[in-house]
Amino acid sequence: MVTDLMTKPAHDDGILSEWLEEAVEVGARAAERGRVSTQIPALSEVTPSRFGMAVATTDGQLVHAGDSAEPFSIQSLSKLFALCALLEHDPRSWAQVGWHPTNAHFNSVAELERSGGRPANPFVNAGALVVTDRLLERTGDAVSATLDLLRRGSPGRVVEVDQSVAMSEMIADHRNSALAHVLAEHGRLTCGIERLLAQYCQQCAIAADVQTVASAALFLADRTRSSTELTLSTVRRINAVLLTSGMYGAAGDIAYRIGLPAKSGIGGGVVAIMPGRGTVCVWSPPLDSDGNSAGGVAAIERFAELAGWSVF
Ligand code: GLU
Numbered sequence: 001m002v003t004d005l006m007t008k009p010a011h012d013d014g015i016l017s018e019w020l021e022e023a024v025e026v027g028a029r030a031a032e033r034g035r036v037s038t039q040i041p042a043l044s045e046v047t048p049s050r051f052g053m054a055v056a057t058t059d060g061q062l063v064h065a066g067d068s069a070e071p072f073s074i075q076s077l078s079k080l081f082a083l084c085a086l087l088e089h090d091p092r093s094w095a096q097v098g099w100h101p102t103n104a105h106f107n108s109v110a111e112l113e114r115s116g117g118r119p120a121n122p123f124v125n126a127g128a129l130v131v132t133d134r135l136l137e138r139t140g141d142a143v144s145a146t147l148d149l150l151r152r153g154s155p156g157r158v159v160e161v162d163q164s165v166a167m168s169e170m171i172a173d174h175r176n177s178a179l180a181h182v183l184a185e186h187g188r189l190t191c192g193i194e195r196l197l198a199q200y201c202q203q204c205a206i207a208a209d210v211q212t213v214a215s216a217a218l219f220l221a222d223r224t225r226s227s228t229e230l231t232l233s234t235v236r237r238i239n240a241v242l243l244t245s246g247m248y249g250a251a252g253d254i255a256y257r258i259g260l261p262a263k264s265g266i267g268g269g270v271v272a273i274m275p276g277r278g279t280v281c282v283w284s285p286p287l288d289s290d291g292n293s294a295g296g297v298a299a300i301e302r303f304a305e306l307a308g309w310s311v312f
Contacts, residue, residue: 027299034286034294042168075265117186259310
């Protein structure tokens with residue numbers, strides 16, 4: 001299925017659709033080897049065979065396949081959009097959230113303690129909590145700021161917080177609570193812990209479909225800078241940190257297999273950026289042993305191979 005995003009005619013829509021169909025086939029097979037996350041009780045109920053994929057290009061095409069109009073829980077993909085929203089307000093925020101890769105688990109309390117309460121990067125939970133804290137301080141509502149950024153790329157599409165997923169995480173969220181307390185102990189938070197955790201869980205519980213996410217992330221591939229208030233150097237930094245830290249402990253594997261900056265979430269979403277060309281987003285709930293969508297990684301790997309997308 002092909003939809004024009006802008007007035008520009010799609011010149012290679014047929015071939016994009018063909019590549020997408022092949023990638024979906026490869027991804028759906030790989031998904032059978034993964035397991036749906038049980039970290040958030042409400043998410044463990046999702047049907048494992050759901051599969052949606054979308055490619056948005058900088059020349060205005062949006063090609064999609066499968067369950068591409070069905071909203072899914074974006075979870076840690078929201079860390080990327082919250083970071084971008086914060087950097088729009090203050091490009092110097094890197095100093096507070098860090099940019100270094102880490103081998104520690106994404107929600108490790110031990111690592112945060114070891115580093116004296118300094119987060120490694122904005123894509124581990126400690127860094128993401130600081131991002132949400134600063135965005136909340138600046139805007140009064142970090143969730144709305146994140147939703148606004150997601151909606152900007154595709155006006156009219158439904159992007160909402162799934163309150164049942166947010167509640168489900170809030171009730172059992174001892175680990176993020178522990179991280180927030182360690183951050184607060186080290187003076188790294190400006191807002192109250194309760195309010196911050198409520199905002200963070202709602203931000204993670206945003207539901208959007210793959211077409212919306214691929215379109216919303218397109219400003220990270222746009223070298224003309226027409227679609228964002230972020231400077232080129234900020235966008236380059238975001239992509240660099242995505243490449244080294246966006247895929248949990250699998251950065252080396254993803255760089256080797258795919259070669260694109262990417263972010264994934266425990267809801268089974270993955271979004272990857274090809275600077276100058278476009279974005280690709282997949283939703284497939286079963287996760288691999290690194291915690292990334294098994295089908296999502298395989299589908300993006302195949303698509304990138306067919307399309308010749310790699311930053312290397
Ligand atoms: N809400 C989840 C958490 O904070 C998101 C995890 C993820 O998608 O990586 O742990």
